[in-house]
Amino acid sequence: MKKAYFRLYKAILLTSGIAFFASCDKDVNTIGTDIIGDGNFETDRAEFDVYAYNRKLNAAQTNGLSLYQLGVFNDPIYGKTEAGIVSQLYLNNTNPTFGLASQGREEEYANDNDNSTTPENETVTRVYLNIPFFGSVADGETENNDEGVPVAREYDLDSIYGSQDAEFRLRVEELTYYLRDLDPSSGFRERQEYFSDKDFSAYAGAILCDSVIKIDNREILIYGEEDDPDTEENEEEQVETRLTPRIRVAMDRNMEFFQQILDKEGESELISNNNFREFIRGLRFSASDFSADAMMLLDWNNASIEVEYEYDRVDTSNDNEIVKNSSSFTMSLAAYTINSNTGGRVRRNNVVNTLVNDPYPSEIEGELDTDTNASRIYLKGGAGIMTELHLFDPVGDKTVLEANQDKGWIINEANLTFYVDREKLDALQNVTEPSRIYVYNLENNEVLLDVELDYTSNQDSNLSKQIYGGILEKEDDKGVRYKIRITEHINQILNEGADNVTLGLSVTSNINNVNNVSAGGGENGDTELYVPEASVINPLGTILYGSGDLGEENEDKRLKLEIFYTMVE
Numbered sequence: 001m002k003k004a005y006f007r008l009y010k011a012i013l014l015t016s017g018i019a020f021f022a023s024c025d026k027d028v029n030t031i032g033t034d035i036i037g038d039g040n041f042e043t044d045r046a047e048f049d050v051y052a053y054n055r056k057l058n059a060a061q062t063n064g065l066s067l068y069q070l071g072v073f074n075d076p077i078y079g080k081t082e083a084g085i086v087s088q089l090y091l092n093n094t095n096p097t098f099g100l101a102s103q104g105r106e107e108e109y110a111n112d113n114d115n116s117t118t119p120e121n122e123t124v125t126r127v128y129l130n131i132p133f134f135g136s137v138a139d140g141e142t143e144n145n146d147e148g149v150p151v152a153r154e155y156d157l158d159s160i161y162g163s164q165d166a167e168f169r170l171r172v173e174e175l176t177y178y179l180r181d182l183d184p185s186s187g188f189r190e191r192q193e194y195f196s197d198k199d200f201s202a203y204a205g206a207i208l209c210d211s212v213i214k215i216d217n218r219e220i221l222i223y224g225e226e227d228d229p230d231t232e233e234n235e236e237e238q239v240e241t242r243l244t245p246r247i248r249v250a251m252d253r254n255m256e257f258f259q260q261i262l263d264k265e266g267e268s269e270l271i272s273n274n275n276f277r278e279f280i281r282g283l284r285f286s287a288s289d290f291s292a293d294a295m296m297l298l299d300w301n302n303a304s305i306e307v308e309y310e311y312d313r314v315d316t317s318n319d320n321e322i323v324k325n326s327s328s329f330t331m332s333l334a335a336y337t338i339n340s341n342t343g344g345r346v347r348r349n350n351v352v353n354t355l356v357n358d359p360y361p362s363e364i365e366g367e368l369d370t371d372t373n374a375s376r377i378y379l380k381g382g383a384g385i386m387t388e389l390h391l392f393d394p395v396g397d398k399t400v401l402e403a404n405q406d407k408g409w410i411i412n413e414a415n416l417t418f419y420v421d422r423e424k425l426d427a428l429q430n431v432t433e434p435s436r437i438y439v440y441n442l443e444n445n446e447v448l449l450d451v452e453l454d455y456t457s458n459q460d461s462n463l464s465k466q467i468y469g470g471i472l473e474k475e476d477d478k479g480v481r482y483k484i485r486i487t488e489h490i491n492q493i494l495n496e497g498a499d500n501v502t503l504g505l506s507v508t509s510n511i512n513n514v515n516n517v518s519a520g521g522g523e524n525g526d527t528e529l530y531v532p533e534a535s536v537i538n539p540l541g542t543i544l545y546g547s548g549d550l551g552e553e554n555e556d557k558r559l560k561l562e563i564f565y566t567m568v569e
Contacts, residue, residue: 043412048400048561050416051390052377052505052546055529056360056368059197060383060536061517062353063179064335064345066301066510067134069353069382071168071287073161073295073539076428078380079358081539083295085285086175086200088277088349089305090332095271098122099311099327103266115320120311122262124255125326128306129172129209131333132246132299134159135217143242150239152219157245159299160215161432161539163292167214170249174205174257175282179350193518196355196383196536204284209251215294217245247298251305258307282350283333295539297509300351303333353536355383375548376421377559379437380541381507383519386531388442389416389503391493391561398500405494409565414490418505419557420472420479421543433479434507434540436462437470438532439486440516442504445530447514449488461512470511479542490563506531509538 062068069083099120101109109117134157141153157164177200182188220243251258261280264270269279287296308328315321335351338344359365364378368385373394378385392401416439425431440447454465463471472479492498513534520528545557 043564043566046404046563046565048392048404048563050547050559050561051394052374052548052559053371053388053390054368054374054378055386055388056365057383057386057519057529057531059195060355060519060531061193062196062355062383062536063192063194063350064347064517065351065353065533065537066513066515067159067297067537068300068335068351069295069297069355069537069539070285071162071295072290072293074293075380075539075541076431077425077543078360078364078384078541081295081358081382082356083382083539084200084287084354085300085351086177086179086282086354087285087300087303087333087335087351088179088282089280090334090348091270091273091276092330092332094273094276096265096329098262098265098309098329099325100313116314116316118312118314118322120313122265122309122311124259124262124307124309126308127208127251127255127258128308129249129251129303130243130246130306131248131303132244133157133217134297134299135245150221152221153242155217155219155245157217159297160294161297162294163215163290164217164294165215166294167212167291168287168294169289170209170211170213170247171207171286171288172209172251173207173284173286175200175203175284176205177203178278178281179352181347181350192350194350194352195518195520196353198352198354200284200352200354206254206257208254208257208283209249210253211249212289213247213249215296219243219245220248247296261307262309297537301334301336305331305333307331357383373548374546375550376424377418377505377544377546378541379434379505379507379544381434381509381535381538383536384541386519386529386535387505389439389505391490391500391503393500395502401493401500405497407494408567409494409563410568411487411491411494411563411565413485413562413564414487415562416484416486416559417562418482418484418544418559420481421545422478422480424543425479431542432540433472433542434538435472436508436511437482437484437542438506438508438511438535439470439484440504440506440514440532441501442530443499443501445516448486448503449492450486451511451514453488461510462508465511468511470508482544490561504529504531506535507538507540507542508532508534510534 068085070085072080072082074080099122101120106119110119135155138154138156143150145151180192183190183192221239222241224238224240269275306328310324310326312322313325315323332348334348336345336347339346367374367376367378377387379387393399450468451465454468456466457464468485470482470484473481493500515533516530517533517536518528519531545554545559547559550558
């Protein structure tokens with residue numbers, strides 16, 4: 001218990017220290033800062049081997065993600081990845097009434113021989129697709145210029161890898177494949193998993209959109225449609241809505257597809273979303289013909305399709321003239337929403353990211369899925385590459401571990417330090433290095449205790465949990481190393497008898513997202529692994545030094561487990 005209190009005290013000191021020193025030095029070094037109470041003590045340092053094995057992911061589970069990728073990313077290390085999306089649609093209001101009257105009432109109007117009533121004859125006029133980017137208003141941007149005229153503010157987009165002003169062709173097609181909710185192989189008790197290698201091209205129906213899109217970081221301003229002559233202001237010059245930067249495109253290639261939804265008013269197809277998904281199975285999104293490579297990470301949980309329509313109404317104040325009124329309804333593309341009470345995810349649609357990788361270079365492919373301790377660690381996000389780590393001993397051996405358990409060490413700090421292979425990266429051009437890597441319990445599909453106990457936070461979520469680390473350290477704007485502190489994990493193994501589990505290593509795009517998803521590894525894709533969701537939605541990759549044969553010139557960059565401990569007499 002004294003050891004636990006000591007480590008808790010240390011964690012509090014570290015957390016407070018980071019808040020104080022962060023503005024001066026982002027790399028917080030805690031070695032040698034601990035104060036032990038009365039008595040003789042001795043501090044020391046020990047190094048242990050770490051065994052690394054690269055694992056190729058032939059596919060990763062991509063339904064239920066927090067965001068989705070669309071586009072092309074050409075990684076100088078690993079080659080090209082193309083991302084597409086298939087998505088169901090969700091009626092925000094089931095059993096809807098289009099226009100003013102229900103379908104039953106409209107049928108009465110059609111037969112009552114009353115000039116003051118009429119069927120509404122709802123007709124689609126425009127359909128808009130909305131898929132927001134992630135970003136925030138740029139510094140200094142205002143809603144109006146110096147003359148008071150509304151202007152579209154620019155945003156800093158933080159969700160696009162590659163060109164932020166690329167043009168591309170967006171194609172949206174009807175999806176004829178039914179994305180079921182439950183897995184029949186589990187007796188329909190578990191959620192169906194969909195993987196990144198699923199090919200939906202054979203299930204494409206009507207083309208709904210085939211347009212050239214240009215990425216734009218400015219707001220979209222929507223003005224009033226018609227000026228009211230009874231007011232002094234010109235409503236056509238008034239901004240009704242400001243939309244954040246996004247893909248917004250008119251889907252007018254096949255209006256009959258959306259008209260069939262209005263035509264089902266009052267029928268069973270619209271009574272529930274389950275019925276609706278049998279009727280309209282979904283949409284398939286693909287992007288091609290890029291003027292420059294761009295992988296867009298999209299805010300899919302705020303994506304929607306807005307259908308505008310007209311309907312007939314009798315103007316009883318004007319000799320029962322039939323006039324046209326306008327209205328609209330919205331269908332959500334969101335994979336889930338957040339329960340405001342519990343913070344948990346509430347499923348809405350099945351949405352699947354398809355990820356197609358070019359073959360890896362032969363020198364990399366030959367280092368994957370072997371039983372050889374890796375001299376180079378290859379990491380790639382998406383349906384890419386992760387690494388298994390074994391501490392102290394190779395797989396199946398406990399010799400070194402058992403010789404160092406129960407020695408009475410107070411573990412002050414334990415680190416894994418991963419050095420970037422600058423020689424390999426510098427030989428390539430335009431490598432975008434991942435800002436963070438992540439270590440987790442691969443056997444039990446759980447986070448490490450060091451992650452749970454690290455309460456440090458930052459406005460940038462990917463800079464939170466700085467004690468745990470994994471943040472890329474740079475010199476001359478080039479990555480040098482990643483350091484990950486696993487102090488509590490090592491203490492559990494050496495002093496508390498916890499299992500020395502296999503660890504997983506991957507890139508991450510959000511340290512606060514610790515959800516793991518299924519992935520297929522091995523030559524035939526039949527080995528089940530788990531990878532962080534935040535790795536699947538990150539297209540970046542890197543090369544690190546491992547602990548195999550590095551040669552004498554790189555021996556100082558070998559992957560090691562460093563333990564700083566205290567012996568109390």
